Amino acid sequence: MGYIEGHSRDQMLLLPASVNDDVSADNPVRFIAAFIDDLDLGELGFDRSRPKRTGRPGYDPADLLKLYLYGYLNRVRSSRCLAAETARNLEVIWLLGGLRPDFRTIADFRKTNRAAFKPLFRSFVLLCRRLDLFGRELVAVDGTRLKAVNSRKRNFTRQKLAGWIKLADERIEEYLARLDLADRAEAEAEGAARRAAALEAKIARMRKRRELHSAMLADLVASGESQLSLTDPDARGMATSPKVGVGYNAQVAVDARHKLIVEQYVTNSGSDLGFLAQTASAAREILGVEQIDAVADKGYYKGEDIATCEDVGVVPYVVRPQRGPGINEGYFAKSEFRYDADEDCYTCPGGQRLDPYTRSQKPNGHVTIRYANMRACGTCALKPQCASGTRRSIDRWEGEAVLERMAERLAARPDITDRRRETVEHPFGTIKQWMNQGAFLMRGLANVNAEFSLTALAYNLRRAINILGIPALLGAVRA
Ligand code: SF4
Structure with a gap:
C-alpha cells in the first residue's frame, strides 16, 4: 500500500479553476469583504477613499483594510508578514483579488490612516448593536498594560537621572583622587603611566555620560514630564506591571452580555485612576442608552471621577480600596x-x-x-x-456623599464584582493569549491607538462569528 499522493507540480490545474471554489461559504473572509465594502471609508476618514483622476493608480484603501482585518484576526500583524500572506495564502488571494502590495505600502497605509481605525471599530460596534448583541445594562471597565517598542534601559525618570548624576560625581571624585595619588607616586614606577592613562579615560567617559544625563534631566524638567523614553517618546514605565516595563495602558469598556468591547483607547498613564467616567460614558453613548451601570476594580476609585459618572449617565460600582495608615497598622x-x-x-x-x-x-x-x-x-x-x-481623626471629601451612595449600591448587588471579573477578563485573556498580542509594533500614542483599535475590532469580530456565525453576519451587512 502506498501513500496518499499530491498532484504533480507540472500539472496545469494544481489550484481549483476559480479561487472562489477554495473559500467556503462560511469563511470569515467573506464577511470581512462584505463588511468593508459596505462602509463609506471616506466618511470614516480613510485617505484616498476616492481614486484620483490623474497619476498612477494607488491601492484601494478597502483592499488594504481587508488585509489588515484578516491579519489581525489571524495573528498576523506585521506589514512584512502581511505582504508574505498576499502571495501564499489562498484566503488572502481571494480577499484581495490577487493584489500583492509590498510591505512598505501596507505599513504606510496603517500609519497614514491611524485616526480612521477608531471610527472603523465603532462601525462594527454599531453593527453588533443592530444585531442586538449588547445587553446595554452593564459595562465592565478595566485597563491592561501592553509593551511598547522601548526597552527599560532607554526609559528615564527624573529620579533615575538625578541618581546617576550623583553617582557619576562620586565616581569622578574617586578617580581624580586616585589619579592624584598616581601622580605623586614615582613616575618611573612600573605601570604608573598606564594606570594614569586608564583613569583619565574613565574620567572622560564618566564626564561625557554625566553631561548627557544632565541634558536629559534639564529637558525633562523643562517639558514638565516625569519620564523620558528614547525609542518611543510617548511610552512610559508601567510601575504597576513590572513585566511590561515600558509600555501603554489600554482602557476598555466591555458589555456584560456577550463580552464584546464597546469602547477602547490607549493612554500612557501608568494608573487607571480617573478613566472611569470617560470610558463608561463613551460606551453609554455608542450603546444609545440614557443610563448605564459601570463596574470597575479598586484602581478606579477616585472621588471626582465617580462624581462625574453620575453627571454623564453612568451609575458607577467601584469597591473602596482599603488603604491608609489606619488600615496598615490594624486600627x-x-x-x-x-x-x-x-x-x-x-x-x-x-x-x-x-x-x-x-x-x-x-x-x-x-x-x-x-x-x-x-x-x-x-x-x-x-x-x-x-x-x-x-x-483619631477622620478625613471626609466634600463630595463624599456620592461615594456613600455607591457603597449602598454595592452592598445591594454583591455579585457585581464577580461579573466584572468574568466580563473583562475574557477580552484581555483572549487578546493576550489567543490573539498573541505582544508588544505594539508602532511607536507613538496615535499609532498604538490605531493598532489597538484593530486588535479590539478583530476580537469583536471573532466573538460575533462565534455567537452568530458567518451567514447571519453576512445577512446583516447585506440587509
Ligand atoms: S473616642 Fe477617639 S480613640 Fe476612642 S474610639 Fe472614638 S475616635 Fe477612637
Whole structure:
C-alpha cells in the first residue's frame, strides 16, 4: 500500500479553476469583504477613499483594510508578514483579488490612516448593536498594560537621572583622587603611566555620560514630564506591571452580555485612576442608552471621577480600596465610623461624636474636612485599637456623599464584582493569549491607538462569528 499522493507540480490545474471554489461559504473572509465594502471609508476618514483622476493608480484603501482585518484576526500583524500572506495564502488571494502590495505600502497605509481605525471599530460596534448583541445594562471597565517598542534601559525618570548624576560625581571624585595619588607616586614606577592613562579615560567617559544625563534631566524638567523614553517618546514605565516595563495602558469598556468591547483607547498613564467616567460614558453613548451601570476594580476609585459618572449617565460600582495608615497598622477602618449628614458629624466605634475642625484644599480643588474629638480620645479605653497618637481623626471629601451612595449600591448587588471579573477578563485573556498580542509594533500614542483599535475590532469580530456565525453576519451587512 502506498501513500496518499499530491498532484504533480507540472500539472496545469494544481489550484481549483476559480479561487472562489477554495473559500467556503462560511469563511470569515467573506464577511470581512462584505463588511468593508459596505462602509463609506471616506466618511470614516480613510485617505484616498476616492481614486484620483490623474497619476498612477494607488491601492484601494478597502483592499488594504481587508488585509489588515484578516491579519489581525489571524495573528498576523506585521506589514512584512502581511505582504508574505498576499502571495501564499489562498484566503488572502481571494480577499484581495490577487493584489500583492509590498510591505512598505501596507505599513504606510496603517500609519497614514491611524485616526480612521477608531471610527472603523465603532462601525462594527454599531453593527453588533443592530444585531442586538449588547445587553446595554452593564459595562465592565478595566485597563491592561501592553509593551511598547522601548526597552527599560532607554526609559528615564527624573529620579533615575538625578541618581546617576550623583553617582557619576562620586565616581569622578574617586578617580581624580586616585589619579592624584598616581601622580605623586614615582613616575618611573612600573605601570604608573598606564594606570594614569586608564583613569583619565574613565574620567572622560564618566564626564561625557554625566553631561548627557544632565541634558536629559534639564529637558525633562523643562517639558514638565516625569519620564523620558528614547525609542518611543510617548511610552512610559508601567510601575504597576513590572513585566511590561515600558509600555501603554489600554482602557476598555466591555458589555456584560456577550463580552464584546464597546469602547477602547490607549493612554500612557501608568494608573487607571480617573478613566472611569470617560470610558463608561463613551460606551453609554455608542450603546444609545440614557443610563448605564459601570463596574470597575479598586484602581478606579477616585472621588471626582465617580462624581462625574453620575453627571454623564453612568451609575458607577467601584469597591473602596482599603488603604491608609489606619488600615496598615490594624486600627479601626474609616467604614466603622458612621456619618450623620443632618448633624454633619461622625460617630466613632466608641460611640463618641466627631465634629469638623479643619478644612483644607489641594491645588487641584479637592476639599477635605477633618473630624475629631480630642477630649473623648484622651480618655478612651479603645484608643489602642483606634489611634497611635493623642487622637483619631477622620478625613471626609466634600463630595463624599456620592461615594456613600455607591457603597449602598454595592452592598445591594454583591455579585457585581464577580461579573466584572468574568466580563473583562475574557477580552484581555483572549487578546493576550489567543490573539498573541505582544508588544505594539508602532511607536507613538496615535499609532498604538490605531493598532489597538484593530486588535479590539478583530476580537469583536471573532466573538460575533462565534455567537452568530458567518451567514447571519453576512445577512446583516447585506440587509
Ligand atoms: S480613640 Fe477617639 S475616635 Fe477612637 S474610639 Fe476612642 S473616642 Fe472614638
